[in-house]
């Protein structure tokens with residue numbers, strides 16, 4: 001497959017709000033089950049070890065007409081819970097046998113209870129992630145939380161989930177994480193060869209494809225992308241941050257690129273890159289997952305920073321290691337975690353003399369012109385600044 | 389004062405006056421704390437560990453109380469705008485911005501007295517994600533040491549032993565040693581026990597007061613009046629002898645009102661006739677608190693039970709601080725606060741109130757700032773209507789941002805709601 005064909009396939013998966021790929025996967029063998037998860041992070045290894053398909057649910061994008069979902073939310077709540085409800089209430093998520101709601105914010109938290117009420121026949125779990133990071137306290141709690149998920153899924157699957165199966169799944173996901181890391185590294189090196197609008201679609205394909213297939217697809221893309229030489233432009237290299245939950249429309253990502261920015265790092269699909277190193281596939285698998293989360297995971301706004309000095313470290317690291325010249329803060333409107341975090345990160349960037357710009361979006365933002373203009377001005381100013 | 393103004397003079401019962409004095413005295417102590425060599429703690433109302441903080445001689449600040457006091461004194465609007473000018477988004481919780489705005493204006497608290505920076509921020513992370521960002525923001529600006537106490541959410545509608553152990557372990561291994569270090573005071577579990585015994589007495593009396601609203605007429609308003617009743621126990625006073633005295637006085641006062649068959653005291657005197665009995669979900673608006681309340685008592689509407697009166701502890705379903713199991717009990721307290729309950733639990737609780745307090749229906753005051761309360765409230769409305777057959781209504785405002793209180797809209801909405809209740813009653817009779 002050429003990059004064009006790979007991207008076309010990913011785009012088709014991305015646009016398919018009926019989750020046909022999930023349905024096909026389930027239909028391929030009797031008794032198969034799929035479990036949805038919302039942003040930011042769940043240990044998908046446990047779902048995988050249960051023989052089930054983990055499915056990322058990131059709202060309805062800009063193609064879904066939200067009617068019923070709007071009836072549940074006031075105007076000052078972000079879009080993702082309403083479009084997710086719309087997907088559920090219109091039967092598009094019927095293919096999911098359960099939903100996981102990780103602890104990210106009060107909106108997703110409350111949505112977990114709404115799901116319990118509205119979809120009584122489905123398995124629903126609020127998945128609490130620890131905010132204290134020592135193994136003895138945060139770790140024990142987290143292992144227990146994962147153990148509960150494991151027991152619940154074992155009941156659903158009608159079979160035990162063994163340690164060996166978990167270790168095998170960890171290995172499979174390590175491989176996927178490596179592929180995603182390679183993809184990010186490649187894009188940072190040659191952003192003209194792997195535009196973010198393509199990388200993004202490739203990542204989104206990971207929401208619905210079996211992980212093994214997704215890993216292959218990422219590697220195929222990487223091999224292919226390097227063969228097809230594309231024009232290099234004098235764009236500004238930026239890290240995009242704040243878009244970890246409700247996703248911007250694809251058009252917005254394209255607009256930023258067209259305005260003269262190469263996005264060299266981002267937090268769109270953190271679940272795939274949250275764990276920064278390989279998880280040990282030896283020893284107790286849940287403890288290994290716990291250690292990875294506690295000691296080797298990305299910083300993001302819904303996760304507590306233990307010390308003042310830690311604030312912004314990860315973002316600075318992204319800027320430095322990717323060779324970025326500036327940061328674009330892109331946050332969904334009414335997103336408390338992203339918007340409360342922003343001034344703190346901006347202060348850190350200002351201290352390090354790293355330029356930034358900021359805007360808000362909604363998953364159904366239609367008007368790209370203002371954002372394109374803002375991103376364009378930002379790119380120009382970076383270029384001027386670096387020329388000076 | 390002319391006669392009209394005299395008539396409008398605010399009427400308050402003894403307990404209300406007493407609580408006002410207590411809160412003023414706390415601000416006084418805060419203002420003097422550093423000069424007197426005392427340390428200051430700040431912590432949030434839900435899951436506040438007041439008894440524990442007292443063991444280390446901290447003078448205790450509760451930033452939500454500061455924000456609401458600034459709101460009631462009409463100072464919060466400017467503070468919020470200052471914070472927005474300083475780079476904070478218009479979309480986020482106004483309690484946070486009011487607090488940050490207050491600090492930007494200098495170290496002056498709501499009463500006009502000095503408001504020194506806390507020496508420790510005890511981040512009781514219960515029932516609201518914004519709390520974490522709030523204290524991170526304060527820490528970023530002022531460098532205060534911050535202690536995270538992560539309290540898991542009751543996603544399955546119950547507290548399991550792992551959740552409780554997690555909180556207890558954090559208290560033992562992290563929070564208590566850090567508080568000892570910061571305060572220089574050694575932890576004494578018997579001291580904690582003695583405070584918890586005081587808490588229990590006050591909690592017992594508070595529950596009797598809140599449940600007095602099951603009477604007809606209700607001797608209290610469990611939302612607007614309730615705010616005064618919960619003030620001391622939800623803040624710096626739970627566990628003190630003053631709080632015990634306050635709740636004993638309050639209970640005696642209310643029991644006397646019940647004996648006399650009296651209705652609630654409002655700022656304009658005793659309410660004449662109880663026409664509507666409501667359950668309210670969501671916090672009140674503080675910037676127009678008095679006007680908001682008036683819209684109810686003018687129409688003869690009494691709030692017999694409110695979920696807001698449970699944010700600092702759900703005592704009416706049996707929880708009491710237990711001196712025999714001090715740390716476990718503190719953990720259960722944190723885990724059990726209203727906003728830490730899941731949706732089915734919140735709905736059950738409201739339906740129970742409607743039934744047990746013989747309410748005419750549910751009113752939701754949806755607060756723009758507060759995703760913890762507000763996200764999904766329209767489902768609560770539908771479910772409660774479906775389950776109880778009682779009418780429900782929805783209004784929107786904000787806590788301390790005066791830009792989001794539209795008196796005319798809210799009044800209209802309330803008037804049509806009262807009409808709706810009347811019609812429902814008439815239909816039930818025929």
Ligand code: SF4
Pocket residue numbers: 078079080081104105106107108245246332334335336337338
């Ligand atoms: S977009 Fe922000 S506020 Fe909305 S659900 Fe996601 S994290 Fe929560």
Ligand code: SF4
Pocket residue numbers: 452481482483484515516517518519727757758759760761787
């Ligand atoms: S979001 Fe709600 S609970 Fe949280 S700080 Fe703001 S008002 Fe309080």
